[in-house]
Amino acid sequence: MQIGMVGLGKMGGNMAERLRRGGHEVVGYDRDPGVSDVASLKDLVERLEAPRAVWVMVPAGDPTHATIRELGNLLSAGDIVIDGGNSHYVDDQRHGAELGGRGIGFVDCGVSGGVWGLQNGYALMVGGEKGDIERLMPIFETLKPEQDGFVHAGAVGAGHFAKMVHNGIEYGMMQAFAEGWELLEASDVVTDVPGAFKSWRNGTVIRSWLLDLLVRALDEDPALAELRGYAQDSGEGRWTVQAAVDHAVPLPVITAALYARFASRQDDSPAMKVVAALRNQFGGHAVSAKEGQVGKGADAPGADVEPPAEATG
Known part of the structure; x- marks a missing residue:
């Protein structure tokens, strides 16, 4: 089967290689011309035979939105876009609706396997219309492990939700x-x-x-x-x-x-500063001060504040 692959990084590049080893024709596009087969998304679409299938493997968020938007302007009715990145399922639902209005199919595919996927296969969780999934099964069969590793989880968005x-x-x-x-x-x-x-x-x-x-x-x-x-x-x-x-x-x-x-990711926890301050205030417990400052102990200024009658600890 012929397929376009957009994004040839650690995941996309290995997935393209596994597909090639499985006998599929992959036309790859990446911003890095050293690994790209074509110079642009327009060139990629022109290299593919209709009805086309294009797999998008770029970072979630704006890069995915921009790529799918551009593909929507280049592809034709009957083509399919597969989003294999880590997109939010609500974005899938929006992309599916936008492309569907042009007669273009959309499948979301959650992919797990990391850098080991080339050797061991990728677990695939897909969402989309049954007909689109069936058409893409030769691709899914090659990418997944020999046993299990695939589910048609439901409608558009279900793959990335899973x-x-x-x-x-x-x-x-x-x-x-x-x-x-x-x-x-x-x-x-x-x-x-x-x-x-x-x-x-x-x-x-x-x-x-x-x-x-x-x-x-x-x-x-x-x-x-x-x-x-x-x-x-x-x-x-x-x-x-x-x-x-x-x-x-x-x-x-x-x-x-x-x-x-x-x-x-915190070098110095703001929340623990509050805990330390409160322990010092109600119990006179010593605190660790920043360099150059003096910490308060039970006999330090501020340690003799009387607690309210109901306070304990």
Whole structure:
């Protein structure tokens, strides 16, 4: 099958390569001319035979909006656009409606597999019309693993909604492994922390690919000394928590994992400053002052303020 691929970065480039190895003809476009087959989106569309299929693999948000808008002006009725990035499902619904008004199909595809997908295949969660999905099945069959790894999750938006929840679960699992590692490191009871994680890889209920990757990381750097404890979030965790609020579904683990990532980016926690100040005020507990300043103890100025009669702590 012939397909256009827009965005040939770490994910898009590997996906294009897996499709080529599977016998498909891929015409790729990227802003980097060194990896691009054509000079523009217009050239890409002209290289494809109608009815066309174009897979968009660019960052979510404005880059995706702009790319789909331009494709909408270049493609014809009967063509299909697939958004395989990490878009918000509400954006998919808008894109589907806009392209549908021109007779152009739209499929949203949540993709999981990272840099290992070229070798192992990609898990695909797709949303869209049944006819569009069936037409694209040769592409999906080549990209996915040999067993499982594919679901037609529902109408437009369902694919990225499923991927959003997947990533929220991933947040929680990663946080659990992280907290377990920190506790083992803090204790002097377990002397081989990397070995403990390695022992869990087979025969335990927490064996998983994430555990395998953590063991791999600990083999390379047993104390993780070369890393900084700073974790970004790409948006899906926030959207998962927001969707939980919209549907009144409690997600305490995923929400806490998202907040832990926020905390990782703070050099000095503003919230903990308030906690420290309040402990000093009501109990005279010592505080750690910034360099060059004097911290307050129980005998410091301000520590003798009388609490109201009902205050305790």
